[in-house]
Amino acid sequence: MAVIRIEDFFYAYPPLLPEGQPIEVLHGVNLSVERGEFLAIMGPTGVGKTTLCLSMNGLVPQATGGVARGHVVVLGHDTRTTPVAELATRVGIVYQDPESQLFCPTVEEEVAFGPENLGLDPAEIAERVSWALQVVGMEAYRQRSPSHLSGGQKQRLAIAASLAMLPKVLILDEPTAGLDPVGQAEVFGVIERLCRERRMTIVMVSQDAERIARFADRLAIMWQGRIVRVDAPPRIFTDQAFLEEVGLAAPQVSELAVALNRRWGTGYRFTLLEEAEEALRRDLRGGQISS
Numbered sequence: 044m045a046v047i048r049i050e051d052f053f054y055a056y057p058p059l060l061p062e063g064q065p066i067e068v069l070h071g072v073n074l075s076v077e078r079g080e081f082l083a084i085m086g087p088t089g090v091g092k093t094t095l096c097l098s099m100n101g102l103v104p105q106a107t108g109g110v111a112r113g114h115v116v117v118l119g120h121d122t123r124t125t126p127v128a129e130l131a132t133r134v135g136i137v138y139q140d141p142e143s144q145l146f147c148p149t150v151e152e153e154v155a156f157g158p159e160n161l162g163l164d165p166a167e168i169a170e171r172v173s174w175a176l177q178v179v180g181m182e183a184y185r186q187r188s189p190s191h192l193s194g195g196q197k198q199r200l201a202i203a204a205s206l207a208m209l210p211k212v213l214i215l216d217e218p219t220a221g222l223d224p225v226g227q228a229e230v231f232g233v234i235e236r237l238c239r240e241r242r243m244t245i246v247m248v249s250q251d252a253e254r255i256a257r258f259a260d261r262l263a264i265m266w267q268g269r270i271v272r273v274d275a276p277p278r279i280f281t282d283q284a285f286l287e288e289v290g291l292a293a294p295q296v297s298e299l300a301v302a303l304n305r306r307w308g309t310g311y312r313f314t315l316l317e318e319a320e321e322a323l324r325r326d327l328r329g330g331q332i333s334s
């Protein structure tokens with residue numbers, strides 16, 4: 044059974060002015076995510092990626108209003124009718140801007156906040172806090188103020204705060220945008236661990252083609268309010284014509300393959316650095332290409 048099932052989902056934000064038109068954003072989205080899968084979403088700016096994420100935890104349309112048709116069903120719950128607070132125990136969400144998600148004086152209070160709101164007993168809360176901080180490698184920062192953390196640490200804390208609710212599904216909306224390379228690596232390290240060791244179902248919007256090629260099981264491409272293709276990342280990243288059509292950049296090694304093919308008439312299709320290295324070493328040694 045799919046953990047997330049989105050069927051012909053249409054959504055328009057309410058008009059900005061009383062006499063205005065609704066702002067149509069999602070035009071019939073279909074998507075299915077399996078248990079334990081890491082699905083990445085890419086697409087140009089403004090296509091509705093964030094809106095789609097918010098439809099999975101119910102904020103769209105429950106908090107935003109507007110018009111919705113079709114279905115977004117997460118773990119059997121229709122997110123249009125299941126209360127947002129109830130969905131929050133099943134679906135964790137991490138936003139792009141870590142500042143907007145952190146508001147407690149200390150790291151441990153931040154992580155305890157959600158479980159406390161569930162009215163759990165203190166021993167259970169303490170256990171969840173320790174576990175979540177350990178998963179993201181932040182135990183040493185328990186007493187710190189979140190405002191004194193680096194960008195990468197803030198996002199790891201936001202992930203821990205979500206994990207403390209023991210969600211079955213974690214949604215991340217460009218969690219590494221705006222982070223420095225160290226922060227990006229830290230956050231992807233945590234996400235990779237959640238996928239590989241815990242088989243958590245993860246949906247992540249990201250523009251980091253290199254890391255999506257490396258970690259994601261499938262990649263969904265959003266274009267003009269629809270998911271226009273879902274495929275294994277290497278298949279998408281080596282389809283030059285499709286990438287140009289939807290205005291997406293492939294990993295740099297995939298672009299290198301295209302340039303080499305043009306120059307040498309080869310048929311390279313790399314998405315990972317080590318694939319490029321291996322193929323070029325082999326072909327240089329074998330004399331198929333010359334340096």
Ligand SMILES: Nc1ncnc2c1ncn2[C@@H]1O[C@H](COP(=O)(O)OP(=O)(O)OP(=O)(O)O)[C@@H](O)[C@H]1O
Pocket residue numbers: 056057066068086087088089090091092093094095107
């Ligand atoms: N609360 C809102 N009210 C009205 N329109 C909105 C609202 N939020 C977003 N939109 C509009 O919906 C469209 C899709 O926005 P959304 O943020 O979902 O796109 P996105 O793909 O996440 O973009 P980005 O790559 O910039 O993050 C945009 O045209 C945006 O202006």
Ligand SMILES: [Mg+2]
Pocket residue numbers: 092093094216
């Ligand atoms: Mg967005």
